[in-house]
Amino acid sequence: MSLAMAFPTTRGLRQALISLIVLALGLGSGVWWLNVRDDGVATDTAATPSSNPSTLAQRGAYLARAGNCEGCHTAPGGVAYAGGRGVPTPFGTVYASNLTPDAVHGLGGWSAEQFWRALHNGRSRDGRLLYPAFPYPNFTRITRADSDALFAYLGSLPAIAQANRAHELRFPFNLQVTLALWRALYFRPAQTPHDATRSEQWNRGAYLVEALGHCNACHASRNALGASASTLDLAGGLIPVQNWYAPSLTSLDEAGVSDADSAIRLLRDGVCADAAVSGPMSEVVAGSTQYLLPDDLQSMAVYLQTLAVGSPKRAQPAREAASTLAGSKLYEDHCAGCHGIDGEGVRGVYPPLAGSRTVTLQTPANLVHVVHEGGFPPVTAGNPRPFGMPPFATVLNDDDVAQVLTWIRQNWGNRASAVTALDVRRYAGKR
Amino acid sequence: MAQRVLACTGCHGPQGRAASDGYYPRIAGKPAGYLYNQLRNFRLGQRHYGLMTQLLAPLSDGYLDEIAHHFASLEIAYPAPQPATASPAELRRGEALVRDGDPTRQIPACASCHGARLMGVLPAVPAVIGLPRDYLNAQLGAWRTGNRQAQAPDCMAEIAKRLATTDVFAVSQWLAAQPVPQPARPDPSLPAAPPLRCGSMPAKSGPAAPGQ
Numbered sequence: 123m124s125l126a127m128a129f130p131t132t133r134g135l136r137q138a139l140i141s142l143i144v145l146a147l148g149l150g151s152g153v154w155w156l157n158v159r160d161d162g163v164a165t166d167t168a169a170t171p172s173s174n175p176s177t178l179a180q181r182g183a184y185l186a187r188a189g190n191c192e193g194c195h196t197a198p199g200g201v202a203y204a205g206g207r208g209v210p211t212p213f214g215t216v217y218a219s220n221l222t223p224d225a226v227h228g229l230g231g232w233s234a235e236q237f238w239r240a241l242h243n244g245r246s247r248d249g250r251l252l253y254p255a256f257p258y259p260n261f262t263r264i265t266r267a268d269s270d271a272l273f274a275y276l277g278s279l280p281a282i283a284q285a286n287r288a289h290e291l292r293f294p295f296n297l298q299v300t301l302a303l304w305r306a307l308y309f310r311p312a313q314t315p316h317d318a319t320r321s322e323q324w325n326r327g328a329y330l331v332e333a334l335g336h337c338n339a340c341h342a343s344r345n346a347l348g349a350s351a352s353t354l355d356l357a358g359g360l361i362p363v364q365n366w367y368a369p370s371l372t373s374l375d376e377a378g379v380s381d382a383d384s385a386i387r388l389l390r391d392g393v394c395a396d397a398a399v400s401g402p403m404s405e406v407v408a409g410s411t412q413y414l415l416p417d418d419l420q421s422m423a424v425y426l427q428t429l430a431v432g433s434p435k436r437a438q439p440a441r442e443a444a445s446t447l448a449g450s451k452l453y454e455d456h457c458a459g460c461h462g463i464d465g466e467g468v469r470g471v472y473p474p475l476a477g478s479r480t481v482t483l484q485t486p487a488n489l490v491h492v493v494h495e496g497g498f499p500p501v502t503a504g505n506p507r508p509f510g511m512p513p514f515a516t517v518l519n520d521d522d523v524a525q526v527l528t529w530i531r532q533n534w535g536n537r538a539s540a541v542t543a544l545d546v547r548r549y550a551g552k553r
Numbered sequence: 554m555a556q557r558v559l560a561c562t563g564c565h566g567p568q569g570r571a572a573s574d575g576y577y578p579r580i581a582g583k584p585a586g587y588l589y590n591q592l593r594n595f596r597l598g599q600r601h602y603g604l605m606t607q608l609l610a611p612l613s614d615g616y617l618d619e620i621a622h623h624f625a626s627l628e629i630a631y632p633a634p635q636p637a638t639a640s641p642a643e644l645r646r647g648e649a650l651v652r653d654g655d656p657t658r659q660i661p662a663c664a665s666c667h668g669a670r671l672m673g674v675l676p677a678v679p680a681v682i683g684l685p686r687d688y689l690n691a692q693l694g695a696w697r698t699g700n701r702q703a704q705a706p707d708c709m710a711e712i713a714k715r716l717a718t719t720d721v722f723a724v725s726q727w728l729a730a731q732p733v734p735q736p737a738r739p740d741p742s743l744p745a746a747p748p749l750r751c752g753s754m755p756a757k758s759g760p761a762a763p764g765q
Contacts, residue, residue, distance in 0.1 A: 199597035392611075404611045460559070495604060496560050500611035507616060509556060512563025513604050516572040 153306040157251065182275025185268050188334040188418070189261070190410035194218045204228075204282040209255040210363040211348060214291035216255035224281040229273075237273040238266055243311050251301045253289065254309065259353045263314045263333035308349035320428075323417075327425025330418055331356075335410075340368040340402065356429060360487060365549050366401040367487045369479075371426055376479060378430030382423035389419055391504030395469045397480065398499040400492055408500035449529025452522055456514065457530075465534045471509050476534035486541045487549040489527050493518070494550050520546040554623045560608060561620070567629045569685075576688045584739045585618075585625035586677030590704065590753050592617040599702045631683045631737060637730040639723065647727030650720055651681075660715050661748040663724070666708075671728070673739035677753055683733045689725035704752030711749065 186192065195218045197206030205220035205228075220228040229237065236247045244258035245251060252258060264272075294300045314329050331337050332354060342350035343359035350359070358370030358377075369377035379385040387394035389411040392404065399407050411419070454463070457475075461467050465476030475481050480488065496513035499505060518526070520543040527546075531538035555562075561580070564570060569579035580588060593614065595605040609617065637644055649655075651671070654662035664671060666678055673680040681689070695701035696713035703709055716724070747754060 199599065408611050495607050496563065497608060498560060498611055501613040501616050506613075507554075507557060507619065508612075510558060510560025510608065512560045513608070514563075515604065516564065 153302050156306040157302050178271050178274040179278045180275075181268075182271035182273070182278075184413075184415075185272050185334060186275055187410055187413040188330060189264075189272075189336065190406060191221065191272075193405060193409040194256075195221050201282050201284070203276065203279055204284040206284065206287055208287075208290075211255055212362045213295040213348065214289065216253045216289050216291070217287040218256070219286045220282065220284050221276050222279050222282045222284075223277045224283050227283055227285050228281060229276055230281060232273075234270050234273045237276075238269040241269050241272075242266075244305070244309065251298055251305065253291075253301065254304075254348070257336040257339040259309055259350075260333060260336035260338055262309075262311045263329070263353075265313075265329075268334070304347060304349070308347070312353070321424070323421045323424050324428065326418065327421035327423070330414075330422050331425055335422070337371065341371050342368075360485065361402060364402065365487055366491060367483060367485045368402070369483060372429045372431060374430050374432045376483060379423055379426040380430060382420070382427055385423045385426065386416075386419045387504070389414070389422070390416075390502065392499040392502045392508070393470055393505050396467075396474055396478070398473050400497050400499070401488065404497070404500045407502065412500070412502040412504075446529060446532075449525040449527075450533075452518070452526040453529055456518070457526065460511070465530070472511075475530050476536065478536070481531055482536050482538040484539065485549075486527055486531070486539075486545055489530075489541070490523065490546050490549040493523050493527065515550075520550075554619070558620055558623060561624070564604075568632055569688075571685075576685060576691070578684065578688055579631075580624045581627040581629040582737060583625060583679050584673055584675050584677055585621045586675070587673070587679045587753070588621035588624055589618050590677060592621060594703065599704075601700060628737070631733040634683075634732050635685060635729040637726045639726040643719075643723045644727050644730070646720070647723035647725075650716075650724050651727060655720075658715055660712060660720075663728075665745070666743070666747045666749075666751070666754070668740040668743070670734050670740065671731070672734060672737060674743050675739050675741050678739070680733075680737075680739065681728050682731050683737070684729065686725040686729035689728060690721060693721045693725070706750050706752050708747075708749040708751035708753075 192202050194207055194209060195205050196202050197204070200206050201222075203221045205218050207218050208215040209218065222228040223230040225231050232247050239245050240247075240252065241258060241261045241264050243262065244254065244256070289296065314332050316325055317328070320328075338350060338353050338356055340361055341358055342352075342355035343357070344350050344362065348362070356371040357373070358368060360367050371377050371379070374380055384394040384396070388397060388399060389407060392399050392407045392412065414422075460472040461475050462472075465474060465478075467474035473480070483489075492511065494513060494515040496511040498510040499508045501508060514523070523546045524541045524543045527541040530536065531541065564572070564577045565580050566577070567579075567581060570577045591600065592609055594600040595602060596609040596612070596617070598606060612620075639647070650660065651663045654660045654665070663681060666674070667681050668674045668678070671680060671682045692701060693713045693716065696707075696710045697716075699710070701710075713721075
């Protein structure tokens with residue numbers, strides 16, 4: 123259908139063009155308005171303070187631990203907080219910036235107000251929109267008071283003159299206008315409301331989990347544009363690029379908290395009687411949660427406990443007899459020495475596999491990683507000399523891994539789906 | 554401790570182990586300072602091997618030091634040396650470089666840092682005998698290309714760049730063919746100062762390992 127047929131008169135064409143321009147302007151201003159509203163407005167509800175150290179910078183140091191700022195804002199082998207670590211995303215790599223008070227490359231020329239705007243509204247000092255690889259959809263909930271404390275702490279660090287590395291993002295994700303559209307769709311500045319029907323402890327836990335802890339940044343699934351359904355979503359998700367699955371914190375079949383003590387131990391020590399952290403969560407415990415005050419860990423556990431619900435029993439997959447013998451032999455040869463012939467493990471040392479929620483997760487991604495790469499739980503005060511699991515990537519081929527994982531997932535009363543060699547290839551990292 | 558480090562022996566085996574993606578060198582009996590430096594270098598990404606970096610990422614310097622001391626204390630027999638496949642002339646050249654170096658190209662003798670017996674020197678210089686020649690070739694090559702980096706000043710990178718490829722082959726052929734002298738332990742010290750300043754020597758060891 124040609125343009126001439128669609129618009130038989132020049133007047134018709136002009137009208138259509140005018141409508142189009144008006145529509146574009148309308149959408150454009152809508153996107154602009156959605157991006158600038160709440161900009162720098164410190165509408166702050168009082169967060170419930172915990173028993174924190176007195177001075178502002180000291181409090182900020184603790185909050186930086188809770189948010190694990192150092193974890194992203196430090197290059198491997200680099201100076202703390204000087205930036206340079208790349209966060210891999212499906213759109214390219216975003217490089218974390220220098221947070222030291224260097225006047226040229228860091229936050230030396232920033233004000234507390236501008237820092238607050240970065241956390242609350244995802245905007246840099248010069249007004250540039252920030253990429254949500256910096257999880258400001260969660261940090262937007264940080265209170266102004268805590269933001270000021272963080273800023274004071276960062277300002278007390280030695281200034282490091284390290285230039286910020288440019289992001290490596292594919293077109294069109296490297297354009298500000300694309301980011302503006304994303305924010306219009308998916309980002310709203312917010313505060314964590316105080317729920318008067320709940321205890322102070324619960325409210326503190328909500329704030330720690332939703333805001334500083336930014337647990338949702340991993341523990342939720344993301345759509346094709348990299349957004350989660352809501353910044354309160356904790357229903358689990360596969361971390362893009364790294365292919366580790368952050369389990370659901372709301373389902374008791376996955377990582378939902380039923381026993382607060384175990385959850386606290388896991389966050390503080392990296393191990394509890396029946397489980398150990400691995401992969402990206404190891405980093406979280408090592409860099410952040412192992413340093414939290416007991417009250418704060420308790421608050422988080424209390425909050426998470428109220429979210430955890432059972433889910434309808436999944437259909438029990440049929441056990442595959444063909445793979446049983448091979449899988450059983452592989453288990454006996456390579457795994458039983460530590461994890462026990464009955465999958466019972468050793469309490470606090472080798473996680474049990476029988477009845478393990480990690481083993482029966484629907485996606486076998488984490489199991490593939492652990493078998494291939496082995497690993498140590500993090501060194502913490504509560505577990506200073508961890509026991510390690512050897513990597514089996516050079517010992518077992520994809521078929522072996524699939525068979526032994528299938529056997530583990532379907533033995534001792536475990537009822538989970540089989541694992542194929544294709545699954546193993548899909549989830550294994552670069553080898 | 555041995556139980557804790559099954560994560561290591563699974564690949565490294567008691568005497569080192571060859572696998573499909575390369576060679577996992579022997580770690581038993583190496584100087585503790587050397588092992589500690591390597592563990593830190595892998596964790597920091599100065600030595601490149603994904604599995605090592607991932608394994609060590611959640612561990613502290615103190616624990617790495619303890620692990621290093623544990624493996625340093627092990628006394629395990631060495632395998633028989635690899636018969637050389639080079640010509641006698643090449644082997645003589647290899648031996649000359651190892652014992653005397655080449656002053657015309659400012660290449661110091663390997664023995665001047667690695668010890669007269671070539672079994673390494675405490676606290677942080679490793680042995681160069683008892684390693685397969687493929688591994689020696691690979692490490693010297695890695696230093697030349699910058700794939701392997703030690704703490705600055707990186708003396709091995711300097712020396713590797715001064716060596717010609719034929720020198721590297723000759724040296725690794727001769728070294729791999731030598732039997733391991735007894736006792737198979739590093740010398741306690743060097744008789745004279747080392748010819749180059751070296752960031753790895755003496756090791757900046759972490760806190761003293763607890764007795765184990």
